[in-house]
Amino acid sequence: QDQDQGFWAKYGNYFIRGAIYTLVFAVLTVLFGTIIGTLLALMKLSRNWLAKVVANIYIEFIRGTPLLVQAFIVFFGTQILGLDLSAFVAGAIAMAINSGAYVAEIIRGGINSVPVGQTEAARSLGLHQSQAMRYVILPQAMKNIWPALGNEFVTDIKESSVLSVIGATELMFEGTVVQGASFKPFLPLVVVAILYFIMTFTLSRLLRLIEKRFN
Ligand code: ARG
Numbered sequence: 001q002d003q004d005q006g007f008w009a010k011y012g013n014y015f016i017r018g019a020i021y022t023l024v025f026a027v028l029t030v031l032f033g034t035i036i037g038t039l040l041a042l043m044k045l046s047r048n049w050l051a052k053v054v055a056n057i058y059i060e061f062i063r064g065t066p067l068l069v070q071a072f073i074v075f076f077g078t079q080i081l082g083l084d085l086s087a088f089v090a091g092a093i094a095m096a097i098n099s100g101a102y103v104a105e106i107i108r109g110g111i112n113s114v115p116v117g118q119t120e121a122a123r124s125l126g127l128h129q130s131q132a133m134r135y136v137i138l139p140q141a142m143k144n145i146w147p148a149l150g151n152e153f154v155t156d157i158k159e160s161s162v163l164s165v166i167g168a169t170e171l172m173f174e175g176t177v178v179q180g181a182s183f184k185p186f187l188p189l190v191v192v193a194i195l196y197f198i199m200t201f202t203l204s205r206l207l208r209l210i211e212k213r214f215n
Pocket of ligand 1: 065102156
C-alpha cells in the first residue's frame with residue numbers, strides 16, 4: 001500500500017505529461033493532416049494528369065508502408081540532411097505526412113459519394129464547376145467527411161504511440177520511462193492503456209454529440 005502511494009506520487013506527472021503530449025500530437029496531426037489531405041484530394045480530382053499521378057503515388061506509398069518505418073525515416077533522414085529536428089518535430093511531421101494520405105481518401109470518398117446528378121443539376125441551373133463544387137457538392141460531402149475526420153482524430157491519439165520509438169515524449173514513451181525507473185514492467189502499461197482509453201472514449205462521445213447537433 002505504501003509502495004503504491006509512492007508510485008503515484010513519483011510517477012503520476014510522467015503519465016499526465018505523456019497524455020498531454022499525446023493530445024498535442026493528435027491535434028497537430030489532424031490539423032496538418034487535413035491540410036495535406038485536402039491538397040492531395042484536390043490533386044487527385046483535378047484534370048491535371050501530373051498532379052493526379054503525384055497524389056496517387058504519395059497516397060499509395062504512405063498507406064502501403066508502416067508509420068513505424070516512416071517515423072524512423074523522417075527522424076534519421078532529416079539528420080542525414082543536416083537538419084537537427086527534435087523528436088517532437090520529426091514525430092509531428094511523420095504523423096502529418098502519414099495522416100494526410102488517409103485524409104485525402106476520406107475527402108475524395110466524401111466528394112465522390114455525392115451523386116453525379118447533383119453536379120449536373122447545379123450545372124444546368126447555370127452554376128460554374130467551381131460554384132457547383134462549393135455550394136452544392138461540398139456541403140453534402142461534408143456529411144460523410146466530418147465523421148470520418150473525427151475517426152481520424154481518434155486514430156491519431158492511438159497511432160502517436162508509435163512515436164515512442166524515436167524518443168518523442170508522449171504517453172507510450174512516458175510509460176516506458178516509468179517502467180524503467182520503477183522496475184515495474186506491467187503497471188505502467190495498464191495505466192497507459194487506461195489513459196488512452198479515457199482519451200479516445202471521451203473524444204468519440206464528444207464527436208458523436210457534435211454530429212447530432214449538426215444533423
Ligand atoms: N498502423 C498504421 C501503420 O502502421 C497507421 C495507420 C494510420 N492510420 C490513419 N488513419 N492515420 O501504417
